[in-house]
Amino acid sequence: MNIHGRVFRFGDDIDTDAIIPARYLNTSDPEELRKHCMEDADPAFPSKVSRGDIIVAGKNFGCGSSREHAPIAIKASGVSCVIASSFARIFFRNSFNMGLPIFESDEASAEIKEGDIVEVEASTGLITDITTGKQYRSRPIPQFMQELIADGGLMEHILKRGGI
C-alpha cells in the first residue's frame, strides 16, 4: 500500500481532547466524529482536509485518553497516515488495532512543512517529501505488530489465529 497526500502540520503533545473533544463522545458514529476532528487544535480542519491527506506532528501525539474515537475520527476524515516524532502509548496501540498507519521519525517530523506533498511506502516505512525531494526512514515496527497489520487488525488476527 502506498500513501500519497498533502500535509497538515500540528505541534507537540496534541492530546485526544484536541483530536476529538470529549463533549462529542456521546456517540461513536465515525461520520459524527469526523465533523469535529482536530477541532480544538484547528477549527477549520474538518472542512479543509481531503481524502489521502497526511498529518505530521511533533512529539507525544495522541496523549491523554484511551478513546478509540481519536483514530476513528482521523480515519473518517480521510487522513491516510500520521507521522510524528513520537506517539502516546495508548494511541500507538489503538492505531495498530484499528488499522490507521502511523510512522515515527524525528527528522521527518522536524523538517516536513505544511502543504508539502508526501509519499510513504507503508511496508518499509520510507517517507519521501515530494516537494523537497528529501527522504526519511521511520522507526522499525516490531514483528508482532507487523503481523497485526498483515492480518488487518487485532480482531481479524484473533479470528484468524484462534487467540492473541
Add this chain to the structure above:
Amino acid sequence: MGMTIAEKILAAHTDAREVKPGDIVKVNVDVALANDITAPLAIKAFQTGGQTKLADPDRVVFVLDHFTPNKDIASANQCKMVRDFAHQHELKNFFDGGDVGVEHALLPEKGIVLPGDLVIGADSHTCTYGALGAFATGVGSTDLAAAMMTAQAWMKVPESMKFIFKGELLPWVGGKDLILYLIGDIGVDGGLYRVLEIEGPAVTSLDLSNRLTMSNMAIEAGAKAGIIRADEKTEAYVRPRAKRPYTVFESDADARYASVREYDCANIEPQVAFPHLPENAKPISEVGEVRIDQVVIGSCTNGRIEDLRVAAGILKGQRVDKGLRCVVLPATPEVFLQAEEEGLIRIFLQAGAIIGPPSCGPCLGGHLGILAKGEKALATTNRNFVGRMGDPGSEVYLSGPAVAAASAVTGRISSPSEVME
C-alpha cells in the same frame, strides 16, 4: 537478573518464568474494565468478531460513570446498549443507576482489583490501581474486546523508572502535589512507554487514597503504569474487601531501572498546574493573581472521602466567594454516604457549594459544570487540556483538594494557609 514489580507481575501472567523490557508477551487478564464511552465500541468489536460468549464474565467490569445520569438522548442510547449487553451476559460487576461511582474510585473500594493483578481498562486512568501493587494500564476498546473474547491481552514489557520521595511533607501537601511536581519535572512524555515505580518514606507515610491519586496521574507523564509496592497499609485496605486470593510482589534489589530520581519533600509546596498541560506545575507561592469562576472537587483523582475531609476542613464556617460556583462530586455512593454521616455534606451546602451525584461530571466536559468561553476553573481532576471542561476558550488549573477549597473561599487561586489563619 533481578526483576521489577512490573516485570514480575507480567511474568506471573504468562507462561514464561522471566520477562525483560522490550519482549512482546501474551498475558492473562484478571480484570477488564470499560465505561459508557468505551464499552459501546468494545461491544461492537466483540460482536463484529462474531462472538456470543465472554471468556469469563466475572472478569469483565462495566461502569456507566461518564455521562450518567444520562445527560442527553445520545448518551442514553449508549448506556442502554451497554446495559442490555450486561444483562444478557449476566455481568455481576455492572454498575448502573445508584450503584455508579467514578470507576477508578469504585473498583478499589469494592475489592475488584487486588495486589499483583493484571488489569486492563478502556480508560487511560486505569493506571490508578498501581497504588495497590497491581499492574494496571489503559487500552483501547478493541484491546478490551479481545480480552472479553480471550481473557488475554498483548503487552510490550516496559522499562521501569524509579522515583523516591524523601523527607517530610510540608503543610497542605498530599499525593496530588507530589505527582504534579513529578510530572512538572519529567514532562507529559517523560514516562512514555515506561512504568513509574514510586516509593520512599514520604510515599509510605501516605494513606491509600493519596497513593491512588499519585498512580492515577502516571498517564499524565505518558507512562504505561504507576506502581507503588503494597505494604501493611495496602493490605489493611484490601483484606476486608478481597473476595479472592492475591499476591504481593516486590522489586529485587538488583532490578534494572531506566533511571532513578530522588525528590526531597522539603522542597515541595502545594502545586498548581497551569493551562493547558499537567506538566505546567508551579508551587503555590509562585502562582500570582489568578481569579477563577469555578472550583471542582471530585473525580477519580481526588473525589474520595479523605479528599472531601480536607476540603470540608477548610470550607467549614466559610462562604464560597460570591459569583464563583463550587461543585463537589463525591466519587462513589459509599463516599457520599460517609460524607453525609460525618457532616461534610452539610458543611459544603452551608458554604454555598453545589453537590453533584457520583459521576465524572465536568472532569471531561461532560455535564454538571461546563465552562463558558473565557472562564477559568480550578479542579482537583487530572487534565487541563484545551476545551477539557467546556468551551475551547476556557481554562483549567489543577490542584489538590486543600488549594481548591481555599480558592473557592477567596475567588482566586490561594494557599490554604491564607484561609486557615
